[in-house]
Amino acid sequence: MSAVSWTLEARDGRARAGWLDTPHGRIPTPAFMPVGTRAAVKAVDSRDLTAVGADILLANTYHLMLRPGADLIARLGGLHEFMAWDGPILTDSGGFQIFSLEPEIDEEGARFRSVYDGSLVSLTPEGAVSTQEELGPDIAMVLDVCVGLPAPREVVEEEMERTLRWAERCLRAHTRPDQALFGIVQGGVDSDLRAKSAAQTAALGFPGFGIGGLSVGEGVEERSLALEASFAELPEEKPRYVMGLGDTMGLLDAIARGADMFDCVLPTRLARHGKVLTRAGDFNLRNAEFEADDTPIDPGCACPTCATYSRAYLRHLVRMKELSAHRLLTIHNLRYTLDLITDARRAIGEGSLDEFVAGVARNRSGGSQ
Numbered sequence: 001m002s003a004v005s006w007t008l009e010a011r012d013g014r015a016r017a018g019w020l021d022t023p024h025g026r027i028p029t030p031a032f033m034p035v036g037t038r039a040a041v042k043a044v045d046s047r048d049l050t051a052v053g054a055d056i057l058l059a060n061t062y063h064l065m066l067r068p069g070a071d072l073i074a075r076l077g078g079l080h081e082f083m084a085w086d087g088p089i090l091t092d093s094g095g096f097q098i099f100s101l102e103p104e105i106d107e108e109g110a111r112f113r114s115v116y117d118g119s120l121v122s123l124t125p126e127g128a129v130s131t132q133e134e135l136g137p138d139i140a141m142v143l144d145v146c147v148g149l150p151a152p153r154e155v156v157e158e159e160m161e162r163t164l165r166w167a168e169r170c171l172r173a174h175t176r177p178d179q180a181l182f183g184i185v186q187g188g189v190d191s192d193l194r195a196k197s198a199a200q201t202a203a204l205g206f207p208g209f210g211i212g213g214l215s216v217g218e219g220v221e222e223r224s225l226a227l228e229a230s231f232a233e234l235p236e237e238k239p240r241y242v243m244g245l246g247d248t249m250g251l252l253d254a255i256a257r258g259a260d261m262f263d264c265v266l267p268t269r270l271a272r273h274g275k276v277l278t279r280a281g282d283f284n285l286r287n288a289e290f291e292a293d294d295t296p297i298d299p300g301c302a303c304p305t306c307a308t309y310s311r312a313y314l315r316h317l318v319r320m321k322e323l324s325a326h327r328l329l330t331i332h333n334l335r336y337t338l339d340l341i342t343d344a345r346r347a348i349g350e351g352s353l354d355e356f357v358a359g360v361a362r363n364r365s366g367g368s369q
């Protein structure tokens, strides 16, 4: 019996509304996970995350193993205790971060330079699992090999096969009964390789599946086909997590195809650049047109920022580089993204997801970019 399970509540076409049961509670899906890279979602704290309605967070194994170290976090009671977050947490395995550091990869594992002090670090599938067992999230991920796209088919296939072998090693190494280990589907944008990766990863019996290796330079159409090929081979009764996806239309497209979980730095990163997300389109508060605008970012938004502050004031904070601007805009952008997912979930329950998605697309095309 896995520590994490998923139950279907409603279906609309291929879209699914469900519930994810974890050792830290039951949460609705589709679910969006704010990214707490270093056990902190940049600019906000655990109380802010509760206030915006976040159900589940993601933290990065790669960063935490280097600073402050997984052993220290374990000694302090694990990630939940350490960051005072009582809800579910998922950690990535570090595969995606390592991939951006041009690692040396061989069958044993990956070697790369620490971003903190340049020292040589190695990470094996077994090491990624034991590190995540020390960190103590509800959901850990296998160590995968992520290939930058475009790439020759042979390279994508070779690393997809290696990811499968590493997945088996991760499963053998994983011992913590109060933690689930998810497999990761690779295969680039080649539908055959995606299908093969999904079928073979599913055969290993994981309680859930990440769809990795996307949002790395592929087109929207390519991504949609890769998701479709992956989902077709995954068991209906287990959750599917599209890694690194978080733009409005990308989320809705993946939900319509049957995705259940997401993470992305986009809402929080854009906030730190003054860009806000709204149903009427996204815009940058730096623009002169907001200088004397006394309305909230989005009159329809129930976040603490929109309830309290005007565009004019927030624009002033952004331009003066006041630190509070990062927090206030992050709160809004996270609430926007979480509300979008909540509304999509409701639409699935009502059998009206297509109309909902069309409405969002229509409203956005009327807004400024």
Ligand SMILES: [Zn+2]
Residues within 6 Å of the ligand: 297, 298, 301, 302, 303, 304, 305, 306, 307, 331, 332, 333, 335
């Ligand atoms: Zn707001």
